[in-house]
Every structure is written in structure tokens, then in C-alpha cells.
Amino acid sequence: MQPVGGVVPLRVDIAEKIFRSAQGVSIKALQDLSFEVRQGEFACLLGPSGCGKTTTLRILLGLDKDFSGSFQLPEGGSDRIAAVFQEPVLLPWRTVEQNVRLALPKSLRTKNLDGLFDTLGLAGMRALYPAELSLGLARRAALARAFATEPAVLFLDEPFASLDERTAERLRHLLLTVWSARPTTALMVTHNLREALMLSDRIIVLAQRPAHVLGMFDVRLPRHYRNSQVMSDLLRSFQQKFPGVA
Numbered sequence: 001m002q003p004v005g006g007v008v009p010l011r012v013d014i015a016e017k018i019f020r021s022a023q024g025v026s027i028k029a030l031q032d033l034s035f036e037v038r039q040g041e042f043a044c045l046l047g048p049s050g051c052g053k054t055t056t057l058r059i060l061l062g063l064d065k066d067f068s069g070s071f072q073l074p075e076g077g078s079d080r081i082a083a084v085f086q087e088p089v090l091l092p093w094r095t096v097e098q099n100v101r102l103a104l105p106k107s108l109r110t111k112n113l114d115g116l117f118d119t120l121g122l123a124g125m126r127a128l129y130p131a132e133l134s135l136g137l138a139r140r141a142a143l144a145r146a147f148a149t150e151p152a153v154l155f156l157d158e159p160f161a162s163l164d165e166r167t168a169e170r171l172r173h174l175l176l177t178v179w180s181a182r183p184t185t186a187l188m189v190t191h192n193l194r195e196a197l198m199l200s201d202r203i204i205v206l207a208q209r210p211a212h213v214l215g216m217f218d219v220r221l222p223r224h225y226r227n228s229q230v231m232s233d234l235l236r237s238f239q240q241k242f243p244g245v246a
């Protein structure tokens, strides 16, 4: 399957991001944070709690412009950006299907979503309202909304946090199925090493705050080979390369 998204990779070169409180306290969240995600690659930003992962995503999403440095989003094809957060952020007065369709650009508003809803196990839930969904189902709806837009780049911020492990594992598989059908340049924040090893082509390992890159861990194996034995081997080689991380 041909990767989709830009011919230009996602390039991040953030020199510094400092939070300043009204009381004059400064917190340096990011310093010299540079990395690249290649076209059609699924990368994870892995780092300890509070190191600056969400801050990085917020900058890339254009939600925080108060930083020094630059970044380049993938170009070519669609110029859309999709994001999936810990909170599914669905409109409560709209059905699952309406929530997904409302996110679509005009040119895609009437597109056939049967395949996407089927893949994500949402075929029978299109007419439900968010209040009728479990957290796991709401997350699936958020994934459907993100993929339906056929984005050039997809940002995910711990989309499986606070789910029970069985539900999280099912969702990871669903994410892989829908992502594999259209391999979109993706950057996912997580502090779950196993999750990163299961999903990623490349793991970008961050140091403690202020976040900067400690190193890269490439997982070159196709995902369907990553069975429990292979995962144990990957975990071991990761820990050899990054002792004490995760």
C-alpha cells in the first residue's frame, strides 16, 4: 500500500518553549527538540510524564504559537491535519455519524463511510449520541472522525489512556487496521513503551523536561510479525539501547 500524506516529511525544530506564570515563574518545557517523521510513517513520541510531549503536539497543531524555532508539516495531497486527544471531544447533541461528517471538508461531506465504520466496529452505532457511548466507543468515534478527513498528518495524544487494558488493546488493533488501509504520516504521544513498539515504525525517545531527543528506535518489522515473542525481543533491545527509559 502506497503511503499517503505529504511528499515533504514532518520536520520539527523547536529551539525553546518556556511557560511563564503571572508570578514570574518560568518552566522550560522544550529545548532543542528536533526530529523528523517520514512520509507515511507512524512515529511515537515516548517520554516520561511531564517532559513536554503534549506541549510539542499543541505547537504542531498551531494551538500554541509562543515558542522559538520552526516546524514543517507534511505537504502534498490533502493539507488537512487531524488530531485525536485523550478526551474524544464529540458534540453531545449530534449523533456519531453527524460528528464524523461535520468534521469533513465540503468535498467529502457525502462520502461513503460504511467501510470506515465497519472497520472500527461502529456500524450499528452511527445513530447513537455520545452520551450513549462507553469511553472506548467514543474513542473509536474520534478515530473515525480523524481518518474520515483523509488527513496529510495525524496527531494522537495518548488516545488509549484510562481504558482497561483489553479495550485499549482492541483499540490499538483497530487503529492499526484503519491506519494500514491508508498509511498516514502520524505522530502519537505515549508513555507506554509496549504500545509504542506495537504501533510504530519509529520511536522518538525524549529526555526529561526540557524535552529533547535522546535517540531514535526504529522498528523495521511489519506489524503482523510483532507477536509476543518478537515484542519481548523488541523490549529487550529497546532497554539495551535506552537503559532506564520506560
Ligand SMILES: Nc1ncnc2c1ncn2[C@@H]1O[C@H](COP(=O)(O)OP(=O)(O)OP(=O)(O)O)[C@@H](O)[C@H]1O
Residues within 6 Å of the ligand: 019, 020, 027, 029, 047, 048, 049, 050, 051, 052, 053, 054, 055, 056, 191, 209
Ligand atoms: N499552560 C501551562 N502553563 C505552565 N506550565 C505548563 C503549561 N502546560 C504545561 N506546562 C508544564 O510544562 C511541562 C510539560 O508539560 P506537558 O503536558 O507537555 O508534558 P507531557 O510530557 O505531555 O506529560 P504527560 O505525559 O504527563 O501528559 C510540565 O512541567 C507542565 O507542568
